[in-house]
Amino acid sequence: MSAEVLLFYVVGALLLLSAGAMIRSNDPVHAALWMVGNFLLTAVLYLVLQAPFIAAVQVIVYAGAIMVLFLFVVMLLGAQPMTRSEPIAGHRATAVFGLVALVALLSVAVARAPAAGRMPPPLTGDFGSPEAIGQALFTDWVLPFEWVSLMLLVALIGAVMIARFGSQSEDPEETSG
Amino acid sequence: MNAVPLGHWLLLTTALFGVGAAGVLLRRNVMIVLMSVELMLNAVNIALVAAARAHGQIEGQLFVFFSLTVAAAEVAVGLALVVAIWRSLGRTDVDDVSVMHG
């Protein structure tokens, strides 16, 4: 058993455990910490999969930026403990049943798919390196690249507009800050 | 056996996707629901990178690059909406924010 296989099983198991712990947390701060753990384990899996650039981006963007955003909002709202009420009787049981069925179906579909047995081919040295990704991004994929930059601009303006403190009435000058 | 076939990766990510979906369906707090959505997207990203590895070509990694960016943009807007609803209501449980029915 090679290191790759060992890492897959160990990290994969930890990944599922941290995810399960996250959705069971009653405290949003705990949930956020489990999520960071999950994201860092994911970065390890990306390294196993020969994707160093994506692994770095995962740590910086997800475990860094998105995480901070979540924690910031949790702190802003106050970390009140959460209720576990069931609004519609039987809703939880139905949801669990539906989910288990869906995941089971998808798993069978995946396991039987013709591509499932595909083993990873040997790769050239720079597969997944920043150079290789950058070259693809700025040639074939320059349209989507420009496009996500616009999406980030839209998200930025929209988020500031919706979450800004103060009244939104006529004159933004008076109410800024 | 010194490598993991694509099918095993896809099974792992399907399970992770299921855990995230469970969080979405079972938890009522908006913050936990948003984090669970991030879990689902994480599962998608691992599956994409695994498929890119199995096919030895890089489009899957680019897909992940884009989907990370999209996730960041979505989270920003979603959290802004959560903050706004919390301001007008003081609560963030999915059912408490609801006054529209029918």
Next chain:
Amino acid sequence: MLDLSPDWGVILTHFAPELILVIGALGLLSYDLYVRGKDGLQPWITLGVLLAAALATGWLYTMDPAEVFEGRSAGEVFRSGAFLSDSFTHFFRLMSVLTAGLVTLSGIAYMRGKTAFKGEFYAFVLFAALAMNLMAGANDLIVIALGIEFLSLVSYILTGYIREDRLSIEGGLKYFLYGSITSAAMLFGLTYLYGIAGSTSLPVIAEAVRQPENLVVTHLSTFIVPAALFLVLAGIGFKVAIAPFHQWSPDAYQGAPTPVTAFLSVGPKAAGFAVMMRLFITVFGTPELSATWLGVLGALAGLTMILGNVAALTQSDVKRMMAYSSIAQAGYMLVGIAAFGGTALMGTTPLGAVLFFILAYLFTNLGAFAVIIAVDRLTGSSSVSAFAGLSKRSPFLAIALTIFFLSLIGIPPLSGFFGKFAVFGAAVASDMFGLAVVGVLTGVVSAVYYFQIVKTMYFGDPAEGGALRPSPGVVFVVATALVMTLIIGLVPQPFIEIANQAVTALEPIAGSMVAR
């Protein structure tokens, strides 16, 4: 070494409408900084930009593809063929510009004073049009995903735009929660497709699923393709609001500022169906492969028509009723796609019928919404009681809304009749009698809830008496929509030809085609 694509001229030419929209939106944001959010030229700049984008699209329409593409096939603008600039894309480019333009015009008076962020509002309308354009031309899983996410993002922001209005924020949050969940499901489905084919390019995927070892119908044990398509359908079905992915729509429609509701009822539906057609028809459109999804699509169409029309019966808010009405209309469109294999009828192909239906629906629904926007602005309410006595307070609006409702029901000779006739005819022609019967019966049910409002308008007692004076923008939109509803109904032939020409680009990809 970077190998930059040598034909930037060709690329820029074919992105002319999109470039105009981007430059216009960014320019508008800069202009808004300059006037500091005061009332200014924002709506008129928006309309100018949209007009320019429409003219650019028309210019592309008239071009000879062979000449512009320098011999490249299928009108692919990108080296990797990720975006197609073909007649199908052009059709939806026009739809997006028309939607954005009519929404802008009817929303000018409504948005005034509601928000300090005017320039941003109109810039977001332009961004929404841009996202629709990019969805229409998407020929690659990455571009499809980004297009849907982009339009979703803009829609969430626009829905939650009026921050002081609790319903607006609530609608935006619900829209966002449903949207992020379904889009995660869709991305997972797209990942499965990528895993099967080893490429994100639609033609390459089409090639891969035609390989004997991947043929799902002959090997029932491998149902990865139906599983993937169902997950993808969750994402697209959310955008176009078909059952069972529609739950967000009544709340988002009711909470959103009314012009945004008008946009949501047409824009995302048109663009979502464009993506659905491109993906399902060109990749999975052969007789064997379509067996994996036609049944599901037909069942969802039936469910959507029944659920939308029945739930609309009990609504007391007109925006909410229109949400269910537009769910039902999405069901009718879905019938046309489920029947895509059928023979031609009345000069339309089944997919041409869907495009024709969308065109007719665009004008009728935006016209109806222009009336609702005016009533909502002048009475401050969108409940059914706000429409009481509208025939006395504004006879023009009352008559116009009645005609739009008649068209939505499908009464000849209005445009809605031919739309329904074409899609149900296609269903009959491809032996889907059940769907056609459900469609006709639920259409009868829909008459009940539309006529409740007509009755209130003509026989209800108004809470207050004064005459309602709609803004010039609303009058213009209502008049345009009325004229188009009548013209498309009375002289459908030219419009059918436009729709048919657009769908010629959607032939299922032949087995031997190689993408790059």
